[in-house]
Amino acid sequence: MAIGKSPNRSAILLSSRVPDHRNAFAIGPFASRVSFASQQRRAFNLIWAIDEDLKKAGDRDGLSDKEIVIVGAGLAGLTSAYAAAAYGANVWVFERQWSLLETLASASHRDIHPTINFWPEEELEATTYFPFFNWIYGKCPDVIYQIRDFFERGKRPSKIKEVYKGTTVTGAEFQDGKWHIEYKYSKGGRRKKDYDIIIFATGFGTESTIPNFKTPGYWDSVKDEIGAVSESDGAAFDHHVVSGTGDGGLIEVLRLLFKNFRAGDVSFISRDLLEDPTVKKRVAALEDDIAKKYNDLLAGHGVGARNRLRNEIDTLWTELGAGYYAATISDLIGEEDRSRIERNRTDIQKVTLLGEWSAPFELGSSPYHKLLIAYCIRRGLIEYLHVERRTLVESTGKLKHIGKDGNTKQIDSKKVRIVKKGSLKATEDSDLGVLSIPPKGDVLDNAFFVCRHGFHSPIKRFFSSDVVEKLEEMQGLYSDHDWMTLEQADFYADSLGLPPPSESVWFAEAHMPQALACVTNRHNLSLKMGEPETKTINVRDKRGKTQAVPRYIAVYELEPIVDPSNPAAHKPVRDSENVPRKLFGITVNKANINAYSPPVQYNKSGF
Numbered sequence: 001m002a003i004g005k006s007p008n009r010s011a012i013l014l015s016s017r018v019p020d021h022r023n024a025f026a027i028g029p030f031a032s033r034v035s036f037a038s039q040q041r042r043a044f045n046l047i048w049a050i051d052e053d054l055k056k057a058g059d060r061d062g063l064s065d066k067e068i069v070i071v072g073a074g075l076a077g078l079t080s081a082y083a084a085a086a087y088g089a090n091v092w093v094f095e096r097q098w099s100l101l102e103t104l105a106s107a108s109h110r111d112i113h114p115t116i117n118f119w120p121e122e123e124l125e126a127t128t129y130f131p132f133f134n135w136i137y138g139k140c141p142d143v144i145y146q147i148r149d150f151f152e153r154g155k156r157p158s159k160i161k162e163v164y165k166g167t168t169v170t171g172a173e174f175q176d177g178k179w180h181i182e183y184k185y186s187k188g189g190r191r192k193k194d195y196d197i198i199i200f201a202t203g204f205g206t207e208s209t210i211p212n213f214k215t216p217g218y219w220d221s222v223k224d225e226i227g228a229v230s231e232s233d234g235a236a237f238d239h240h241v242v243s244g245t246g247d248g249g250l251i252e253v254l255r256l257l258f259k260n261f262r263a264g265d266v267s268f269i270s271r272d273l274l275e276d277p278t279v280k281k282r283v284a285a286l287e288d289d290i291a292k293k294y295n296d297l298l299a300g301h302g303v304g305a306r307n308r309l310r311n312e313i314d315t316l317w318t319e320l321g322a323g324y325y326a327a328t329i330s331d332l333i334g335e336e337d338r339s340r341i342e343r344n345r346t347d348i349q350k351v352t353l354l355g356e357w358s359a360p361f362e363l364g365s366s367p368y369h370k371l372l373i374a375y376c377i378r379r380g381l382i383e384y385l386h387v388e389r390r391t392l393v394e395s396t397g398k399l400k401h402i403g404k405d406g407n408t409k410q411i412d413s414k415k416v417r418i419v420k421k422g423s424l425k426a427t428e429d430s431d432l433g434v435l436s437i438p439p440k441g442d443v444l445d446n447a448f449f450v451c452r453h454g455f456h457s458p459i460k461r462f463f464s465s466d467v468v469e470k471l472e473e474m475q476g477l478y479s480d481h482d483w484m485t486l487e488q489a490d491f492y493a494d495s496l497g498l499p500p501p502s503e504s505v506w507f508a509e510a511h512m513p514q515a516l517a518c519v520t521n522r523h524n525l526s527l528k529m530g531e532p533e534t535k536t537i538n539v540r541d542k543r544g545k546t547q548a549v550p551r552y553i554a555v556y557e558l559e560p561i562v563d564p565s566n567p568a569a570h571k572p573v574r575d576s577e578n579v580p581r582k583l584f585g586i587t588v589n590k591a592n593i594n595a596y597s598p599p600v601q602y603n604k605s606g607f
Contacts (some may be wrong), residue, residue: 032364077201111262234347244353244452322359508554
């Protein structure tokens, strides 16, 4: 994923360095687009950039033998630990929970994808392509299993001195050139220790919500009320309301409206649309234009510019963002994809979306989600309300029983009191229409309500609000502009004794079990290593000189799954059009796939 482009050391450090604090860094969580894979990439690049920065400042050893503490053992924290160990640093990791990635391990209602949040800037890839901790898109617990499996079964680098579980860092202070860390064990006991560098990989923390109202957590599958409501007959509630126009809120809206929408499963819409050169070019040009004008608008205004220039940003975003997606939605989503989308509709007729901007999605939201939300507004499936922050929610005390299959779930009915600035609806003259100004107050009775207002990052416990605000703005501006070269990836792998990505055949063999599981479980296909191709690539040595080196490039060959009792027969291929073109950066030969796949049969409903 995104290997091959050169990283920008200055941008990486600008987005990650904690302002006004020496040798303190943070990976996320304030970037405009955050995903599992982007957090991994930021971890790889941060460690590389710190080492480069130390050497540029005259420290020839760079990170070698430096003592690093990493706060948080999520995906970014674990990736940072392995990457720092590859540079020879001594690493300690502190994790508050007793189990690694505990919050995510049971989130079976969420699908995770490596690149969809960065489409169309990056190609759609079914897998990551990193020196280690690689995974295939799928349900969140399946992705977490792949990460845990590598961590638990692989040989942990000796430079990772300790991973403390059930341990909370309670204080961090820089004195005499060292970071003094205080931490306590969940079972009691406090300790102190000094480190050269501290990296905060603390994740999102607790979710923001409306006063006196607590919504089920985004990752909480046990309390996944949206899943139950979307599977009901749609008549249990008079209103279905989502507050929040970031990716979290948009995903919840789409889950209410569509049976099979999963944020990480791009088969909901055809890959042909998302890989169409015209579509990609137009969306990419818009996103680039928005980013440039947004950055120009903030330039020179200092910390807090986003709040001071809120009206100007709102105008810019409405004109360039919402206006474009609305005006071109009929061109971008053709008849075939409209039919695919409509086949997945739930019984819910309309969702009310609440947001603080006059546009129905935020600047940093995924373009993929923006397209679908604009489509739904044009179809009249979403009513967008531009609201004041003073939205109030109260339970009416009435419970709704949800479930078509005899299984019921009780969910509170809510009364939502909102103060509207405007209402955005489709009209005959305009795809999205113009914001009309309604009466000041509005009440939605018997409503199902979910709130996705972001989060309270744990890093706020360690630094002042001014420092966190600076960090947030810098990450919003710079964190999406870092990549990884093949030389970087190879360095990490070689240092840890792992198959380097440039050694394609070795790398493919190491990942064959994961690749085979993907095509077998999803597509009813088997997989084998094909005859490798020979290719010349440019490799830079330690002195910075580049030379052409021949490499064997691995290829995966697809095969049908054959019944041993009837060798002439094979299982029909499932979802053949979405078989990945690459797995772990390795080409999948799809030339014979039509021979294994019978023609699709359509009925009168179109499927």
